[in-house]
Amino acid sequence: MIDGQVMQQVASPAAVTVQFEHCSLTAIDSATETAPEVADFAARVFAIDQAPLLRVQLADCANDQQLLTIATHHIVADGWSLGVLVRDLGTLYDAAKSGRPAVFPATIDYQEHQLDQAVLSETNSESSSAYWLNQFSDVPQALALSATTVDRTKFAGSYANYSLAEPLWAQLKDFTKTNKTTVFVTVMSAFTAVFSRFSENGDLVLGTSVAGRNTELVENLVGMLVRTVPLRLNAAAGIGFEQLVKDVRTTFHNALRHANYPYEELVSELQTRGMKGRSDLFDVLVEFQQFGGDSAGPLEGLANNGLVVTPVELTLKTSVFPLNIMLAEEENTLGAAIRFDTEQFGLAAWTNCGRASKPCWTLCSTTHKSRLNSHRCYR
Numbered sequence: 001m002i003d004g005q006v007m008q009q010v011a012s013p014a015a016v017t018v019q020f021e022h023c024s025l026t027a028i029d030s031a032t033e034t035a036p037e038v039a040d041f042a043a044r045v046f047a048i049d050q051a052p053l054l055r056v057q058l059a060d061c062a063n064d065q066q067l068l069t070i071a072t073h074h075i076v077a078d079g080w081s082l083g084v085l086v087r088d089l090g091t092l093y094d095a096a097k098s099g100r101p102a103v104f105p106a107t108i109d110y111q112e113h114q115l116d117q118a119v120l121s122e123t124n125s126e127s128s129s130a131y132w133l134n135q136f137s138d139v140p141q142a143l144a145l146s147a148t149t150v151d152r153t154k155f156a157g158s159y160a161n162y163s164l165a166e167p168l169w170a171q172l173k174d175f176t177k178t179n180k181t182t183v184f185v186t187v188m189s190a191f192t193a194v195f196s197r198f199s200e201n202g203d204l205v206l207g208t209s210v211a212g213r214n215t216e217l218v219e220n221l222v223g224m225l226v227r228t229v230p231l232r233l234n235a236a237a238g239i240g241f242e243q244l245v246k247d248v249r250t251t252f253h254n255a256l257r258h259a260n261y262p263y264e265e266l267v268s269e270l271q272t273r274g275m276k277g278r279s280d281l282f283d284v285l286v287e288f289q290q291f292g293g294d295s296a297g298p299l300e301g302l303a304n305n306g307l308v309v310t311p312v313e314l315t316l317k318t319s320v321f322p323l324n325i326m327l328a329e330e331e332n333t334l335g336a337a338i339r340f341d342t343e344q345f346g347l348a349a350w351t352n353c354g355r356a357s358k359p360c361w362t363l364c365s366t367t368h369k370s371r372l373n374s375h376r377c378y379r
Contacts, residue, residue: 011051023059046073081222107220121260128261143198160338189245196235207282228263230281283322
């Protein structure tokens, strides 16, 4: 703590102790319900003043299977970093097996990168501050997602999974290509249409995040580099979907130019200017999941060494935002893990939301020229 503020200190490299456990599972696959001892290990709270903010557990299960769990605090590693860690683990395994030294891709020192970012932020601070304060000179009303007022300090959450039907996914990609944009912009436009129903006059803010990795050296760095970006969007009833996509694309590109301006500083500044009763500008965070490592996947390095490696899904009962939609392109579909606040919503609410959102994806097909207020997803 310095002057009452929590400060991050980069410690010298240190060994991490691997905790060994016996696993109660009799078999492991991608659909396995995680063993209690593994879930408890992953969910254990970190003391952020006690390094390292990383822990590792290896659980010995039946049939000569082992379950490896790597847990990190989010201030030291983002989702991309987990891919880098797994890839480097494969490199270390190969080196130990072959007797050769481990060779890792070139990267940059974390402290050096942070200093570079500080200089960049300082250089563009004035223009970026002006951009964001202009965007939020007035702050839209929060989305009326629920009539229930809840305690947002509990962070209790759960997940629901959803995926697009293959024909809709094909239509979405065709629409994206025709309109010379990206899948992210198309998807964010569809979600803008969905959530505009819970806004005042179609004026709303959706959050997203960017990886913050614009060079190959930074791509190989383990750290929390993600930047939170609020997007102020408008899906007024009379707008057509193609025009909405253009507006979302412009807003997103402008926001990217100023993404180095810390979101937390923006919120703090708006609070000093009179924004009351809000600790965030948005209730819905929409993200595309990105993981570092080789293009073929970070597990390839382990699998190439004769190991059979299967990722196992682990659901932690937490949610930072009322609603976090995490998207990933999968084979023949677009998958989404919907993480939601269980104090505010029940599982049935977001199961129904997946069904109710389906008409909005058809905006990317034959009806994309129609106005939003004539389409079922808007009503």
